[in-house]
Amino acid sequence: MDRDRPIGIFDSGVGGLSILRALRAELPAEDFVYFSDAGHAPYGEREESFVSDRSLAIAVDLLEQHRIKSLVIACNTATAAAVHLVRARHIHLPVIGVEPALKPAAALTKTGHVAVLATRGTLASAKFKALQDALRGQAEFVLVPCDGLAAAIENDDQPQVRTLCARYTKEVCCFGSGPGEIDTLVMGCTHYPFAADVFRELLGPEVQLVETGVPVARQARRLLEAQGLLNPAGSGQVRWQTTGDEQALRAAAARWLGL
Ligand code: DGL
Numbered sequence: 001m002d003r004d005r006p007i008g009i010f011d012s013g014v015g016g017l018s019i020l021r022a023l024r025a026e027l028p029a030e031d032f033v034y035f036s037d038a039g040h041a042p043y044g045e046r047e048e049s050f051v052s053d054r055s056l057a058i059a060v061d062l063l064e065q066h067r068i069k070s071l072v073i074a075c076n077t078a079t080a081a082a083v084h085l086v087r088a089r090h091i092h093l094p095v096i097g098v099e100p101a102l103k104p105a106a107a108l109t110k111t112g113h114v115a116v117l118a119t120r121g122t123l124a125s126a127k128f129k130a131l132q133d134a135l136r137g138q139a140e141f142v143l144v145p146c147d148g149l150a151a152a153i154e155n156d157d158q159p160q161v162r163t164l165c166a167r168y169t170k171e172v173c174c175f176g177s178g179p180g181e182i183d184t185l186v187m188g189c190t191h192y193p194f195a196a197d198v199f200r201e202l203l204g205p206e207v208q209l210v211e212t213g214v215p216v217a218r219q220a221r222r223l224l225e226a227q228g229l230l231n232p233a234g235s236g237q238v239r240w241q242t243t244g245d246e247q248a249l250r251a252a253a254a255r256w257l258g259l
Contacts, residue, residue, distance in 0.1 A: 003231045006239070007220070008068035010035035010058045012043040013154040013244065014252040015191035016074030019098060020238070021257055022213030023072065026221055029234045033066045034253075038244025042151045043077040044119020044189065051121065055082035059090060066239070069229050070094040072220060074190050076118060076212075080125035094223050100188030101210045102131055106139040108208055109184040113140045115172045118188030120145040142182065144168050150191040156252075165198045177206045187211045194256060 009016055009023070013036050020034055035058055037043075043051045055078045062068045071086065071093055073079045079097035087095050100122065105114045122128055123143050132141060146168045152160040169175070175182050185207055187193055193211045200209065224230045238259060242249045253259040 002069055003229045004234065005067050005069040006031040006033045007070050007072060008033050008035065008059075008062035008066060009072040009074050010037060010055075010062070010078070011075040011190055012036075012041035012078070012150070013038040013191070014194070014249065014256070015150060015153070015189060017252060017256050018190050018193040018211065019072060019074035019213050019216055022217040023220060024236065024238075024257070026214075026217035027224075027230075028236050030231050031234045031237045031239075033062060033068060033239045033241060035062060036240075036242040036244060036249050038154065038242055038249070040243060041154060042119070043075060044121045044150055045147055046121065048081045048121065048125070051078055052082040052085055054078070055086055056089060059086050059093075063090070063093070065241075068093075070096065070220070070224060072096045072216070074098060074216075076100055076189055077121040080122050080127040083127075094227055094229070096216060096220050096223060098190060098212050098216050099131055100128065100186050101212045101215070102135055102141065102186060104215065105184045105186045105210045106135050108210065109139050111177065111179065111181050111183045113142070113180065113182040114184045114186060115142045115144060115169075115175070115182045116186040116188050117144045117146050117149075117168060117192060118186075119150060120147060122188060142172050144171055146189070146192075149195070150189055153191040153194050161195050162198055165195055166202055169199065169202050175203050175207050182207070184208045184210060
């Protein structure tokens with residue numbers, strides 16, 4: 001049966017685990033295949049054509065090797081570069097992308113000022129520009145490209161994660177809950193939720209941190225349900241595939257998901 005097949009999910013590395021965590025909570029009986037493209041990371045500082053070529057190749061790989069029933073692009077940079085291309089190439093495959101959580105942030109902010117931390121590629125994309133334009137007048141967004149931060153998280157280089165989080169949040173003036181201050185931070189790259197503790201420590205409890213895992217998981221449920229593809233009786237298994245270091249991926253899965 002089609003619905004017994006696994007859901008494919010990919011990212012440039014371990015960032016997509018923040019989305020997989022939410023997917024497993026929402027859909028505990030589904031089986032997943034997680035593809036980490038760490039051998040070609042980071043995506044965020046590469047040409048858009050490189051990221052779209054990788055995304056198209058990974059979609060084919062997951063379809064051919066694992067017969068996936070749907071695909072979650074658990075990477076903001078790859079979604080911006082390629083979600084439309086993957087959908088056009090595989091018209092029968094339900095494809096779910098992610099985007100920086102500007103809409104939830106606009107609804108949450110009390111001061112009307114929001115900081116968006118994401119990769120250079122995401123912030124430079126036409127898709128991100130359209131998202132920001134659609135929210136014009138609802139909030140002021142300060143955009144911060146965070147070169148190196150996804151790589152530091154990927155390599156579990158904690159001193160570098162701390163240095164970069166401090167540098168990039170310092171670039172934004174000013175966090176706080178007073179008039180004109182920024183009270184909401186969008187973690188617009190799927191790696192960044194793994195630095196949430198560092199952001200929280202740097203910014204204090206007044207600043208709300210927003211990520212996309214939960215809304216993406218709900219969207220995946222809706223899409224699978226609508227297509228009769230929900231699997232209520234799977235084993236909740238995750239299989240792993242990577243172009244990088246398999247041990248590092250397994251260590252990250254154990255650390256962040258207890259798998
Ligand atoms: N995790 C990815 C994202 O959400 C990209 C990180 C990278 O490879 O630069 O944008």
